[in-house]
Amino acid sequence: MSYFTELAAFIPEDRISTNETILDQHSKDESYHTPRLPDLVVYPLNAEEVSQIMKIASKHKIPIVPFGLGTSLEGHVIPTDGGISLDFSYMDNIIEVMPNDFLVKVQPGVTRSKLNQELKKHGLFFSVDPGADATLGGMVATNASGTTAVKYGIMRDQVRNLEVVLADGTIMNTGTMAAKSSSGYNLNGLFTGSEGTLGCFTELTLRVYGIPEMTVAGRASFHTVGEAVEAVVSILSAGIQVARIELVDEISMKQVNIFSDTDYDEKPTLFIEFHGNEGGLMQDIEFTKEILADLGTVAFDFEKDTQARNKLWDARHNVAYAYMHGYPGRKHMSTDVCLPLSELPGAIESARSALKKYNLIGGIVGHVGDGNYHTALMVDPDNPEEMKKVDLFNRHIVEYALERGGSCTGEHGVGIGKRKYQAQEHGNALPVMQMIKKALDPDNILNPGKIFLNETLKSKEETIN
Template sequence: MMGEVAATTGLALDGLRAMFGDRFSDRHAVREHHGRAETFFPAMLPDAVIYPHSTEEVAAAVRHCAAHQIPIIPYGVGTSLEGHFLALHGGVCIDLSQMNHLLRVSEEDLDCTVEPGVTRKQLNEELRHTGLFFPIDPGADATIGGMAATRASGTNAVRYGTMRQNVLGLTVVLPDGRIIHTGGRARKSSAGYDLTGLFVGSEGTLGIITEVTVRLYGQPEAISSGVCEFETLRGAVDTVIQTIQLGIPVARIELVDELQIRAVNQYSGTKLAERPTLFLEFHGTPAGVAEQSTQFGEIAAAQGGDGFRWTTNTEERTALWEARHKALYADMALRPGGTAISTDVCVPISRLCECITQTRAAVDASGLIGPIVGHVGDGNFHVVLVFDPESADEVAKVKALSEQIVELALAHGGTCTGEHGIGMGKKGYLIEEHGEAVDVMRAIKRAIDPAGIMNPGKVFDA
């Protein structure tokens, strides 16, 4: 039986080799690059990797794989964090990175259409001359297709929302090779089921996204960034809650705990006090951002905030957010030779302080290194667990602590993942969080992908 499977796979790969020529690879180094991720899971390599250049090529490859019952794994640039692109059952990795063109921009309608391999930095660079920008910033320079597939979020979500709110339409290749178009460019519609919402966040299990139409926004006339230290975590969180309740249109608001500040200072050369700290950003007119910054400063002072400093200077703002975005590397530097895994939970803002406090206690009790950083404007926070991957004892502790952090979030009315997705790592928590609704998700999966070839083993088991 194993020989028959291997022979079928070999025939299928020979067909793809003929179709894609030098854009087909079964070299070990290429397969390993596409089969190793920052997770607890070992490397899981695909049998081959192909690099399509069009929706039609993707559809042809999918039809070929479907005819031979070969698993398909979509791939962007590999920045996902829950094992989304690991080839659990082998198969063909469809690397979309060479489909990287900006197809259309409408300055009047504030939208554009891109191929899935366009990265967020590339998109904003190409939009620079239009006065528009795309605000979703997950930190890594992820592809727009991958961000749509995982329903990505990031530092700007408190003002601009997540990929769910910013994707207007998609072109998708279904598991049988059919091509469909979902949504549209109209800003609202009551026509039929929301298939765009279905595919955004489906993690490559329902189809392959080959075009994405997204909302754009005007580049702010002025941007103000600031930093404020607090005596207590409660003071920082209460400041966030009051800021949002008063309708101050903060664009970014990030909470960084004492250990994370220490790591940032050591890595980026900053000289911040090692206390609970908020990093902020406001967008608007010069007068508007000055007013917003002043209002925030008054709220923060009443909650024990100390020395709130803000600036509109581009270099100073860039340095501040560069230090924030390098937090993962700063954390890994706390343990030279170690690796790091970022957890991802989200709770109602009113429960944020209790959840983070209990999480901090759990991390300290474990003996592991675990700075905390969060997009607190929407209740999302991460613990960056730094450990020795060669130590079975430490790996076991990290797994147990990750489970404890999720259980704490669920107990506070939260979710097991705010923005990283389920992938392979959180399938059990999806059931705990949604119960029988997961059966409905399985039914949708079976209806669209009855053979189970599209990114199998992710989100839930068949």
């Protein structure tokens, strides 16, 4: 009996697909990495089905690649060895909202916007905002963060418990509903950011927050990127509790104005947002204005109106689409490094110099409040010489970060693109990670080829009938 027949014994035919269009949709994410078709796509409904699928995959040594919405940026969902793409889009139930505990239980296919729509009824919201309307399972898998991390933390900070199905089909939990625990190893931290290489998430218990009484957003323009980053350090050093503080350089602001039909100053700009009660918030805003004025800010403006505030953040979130619209025929590539805040000004200036050196099209944006910045590049994947320059540029900014105590990825994850930097970043910790992977997935069927180099499972010929 082939593994397809075994799957069909308990998964209905309409939830197993070998349709070419469906396979193509699951062969790629939003990255520039080369697509690869899975052998088939399976849509489970619950943990028990995932467990059965895992047992069959383990028996036949078939790769399993978890799939949410395909919004990842480093090839995480590309099935490099074929096998089964496990699509969690049917597992999209909000199981329970627990407002008194500030917790929510969801299935992995729930999107961020869907969760916040439900939470709003309870006066709550989920804080992590990576820009894309990704699934929560995918956000845990890559340890996503985004614009609000400077105040509320990254995805790992929101995880209380994960229901996980291991490679052998075992269903386990990584934590509890308690706010803290000193019991045993921190499995929440281990599985968050594991990119589907250690297990598949089937239920998430996540922390949520009360909707702030007042939200005010604004933008401040500067003569140089260096001045803008200096302002970030000054604002945070003053103890001002900003919820978001984002940098968009002058080149990117030009693209934003064209795409979003805005007339913002085409200078290095900080997008800033404050959450809190009215009295405290107004004090923070006045203090911020004083700091910005002392630093010679070109212009600054704050928005209380919800519509104007949303327009401001839509413009920031749409930077990637602004570039894609401005350079048709090219592919968007977003770099991602994170450094100690004190090293950020030098890192950004170094990146800008490297852009000129390699004559690449792109600009710099970033979550500068926590030292995480991106270069939005527009590349031609079919031009080998240009892609060689792109690789040299990416290597330059990664090595700059690593040499100064930073990381090769602040939020996009390792996937395929950052595997080659793992030994340099982690040193003797990398073999420990590989031992954990081997212990939990001895046959390397869980998303092979991700995070670690030379760990891909050799393709196996399987009859699908």
